[in-house]
Amino acid sequence: MKERIEQGLAALGLTPPPEAAAQLAQYGTMLLEQNQVMNLTAITEPDQVVDLHFLDCAALLTIGEDFKNKTLIDVGTGAGFPGMPLKILEPSLNVTLLDSLGKRVTWLESVCEALSLDKVTCLHARGEEQAHQEGFRDSFDFAVSRAVASLELLSELCLPYVKVGGKFLAMKSVDSGDEVDRASRAIAKLGGRLLPRVDYEIPGTGVTHRVVVVEKVSPTPKGYPRRWARMQKSPL
Template identity: 40%
Template sequence: MDMIEKLNERLRSYQIDCTDSQLQQFATYYDLLIDWNKKMNLTAITDPEEVIVKHFFDSITPAFFYPFSQQRMIDIGAGAGFPSIPLKICFPDLKLTLLDSLNKRITFLQHLIETLNLKNVDFIHGRAEEIARKSDLRESFDIAISRAVAKLNVLAELSLPFIKLKGSMIALKGARANEEIAEAQKAIQLLGGVFVKEHNFDLPEHFGERTIIIINKTKSTPIKYPRKSGTPNREPIQ
């Protein structure tokens, strides 16, 4: 697929050089995404160029600003695998956990990971509010990452309990994230985090503005958080 080679060229400009095997994994990912999307709602984006830029390239952009290597990472609300699986393809030594509340999406992800022959990937069907209370998962990840899941003050409550001290929360957002960042300052501090940086940029081919937000974990999250399922969305920390 010419689009896959174009993806490779764009990544090379950011010092990410994919092997032929990795490029084939992206091509297979695209084929499986389109095939499974016919029987379940995985994405509204199906045009090849848009998938390559808006899903694959967009998912990898955090690596332009943050080092991904030999870390344990959880994807909160993994959906169709964005952003974590494109990152896993580029950085195979990531230890990845995919968390999603819909079992049918977990089924797709399991098939995808098996077909792509990716190693060190775990799957969890459940809600972040409940899973973050499990002793073997709470404050055990170097990175919690997410894309298009919730507003930042809600996302902080869903993500920070999973992150160990000195770990990081990475949120992929669209344009104009400044308001979300301002609204989330109390939640971030309360949950043991500190805002580090936002990176703003445009996707190729005029496909939109993006913001990547990085938050570091500096203190343990109080045991009362996250609150019970649904509460963070209904009653965000203000």
């Protein structure tokens, strides 16, 4: 995995720390081992883990945002994507990995320990509840999500975490145009403003994905995010 990671990062034009490729390879090994006893990923081939997880996440570092010494929360991180690869590739990031499943959070803590990562908080919480807590609301430079949910729901979950002037980065497919259009009203209501979306190709795969970029221009009104059931029943 390490050699494929190095080749892919070079193809993306990234120059990460010398230890990053080895750390990502170790993370990939731990992911595939743990996946035998816990449902972490449907991708089980090492090369595809590199391409469709690591390099896909790494592409966020190529879209023109400055991540150095910033704070970032990964809402619904699952097996750590995209927050963990971003932390490994940009060690100055202060990262919070938030997930509602305690077993996943415990495993992520073990990965951080094995890779000797600092400035990473693995948080077991529901995204729609934690966003109302002091120190989390309107507090992060970046919120990121690779979760499989509509942009309307993701925006309500994630934008409350972002400070004014910060960004919400949603990883989506290139056929998400209609979804983005539908979410524009919700984004405005939550204090956000859509910026030009960025499409990128994962090296060596021919696969193109998209980052939807939302700038936080005003504080999110009180009361958002709502309870998850309410959000699903009545999207903004």
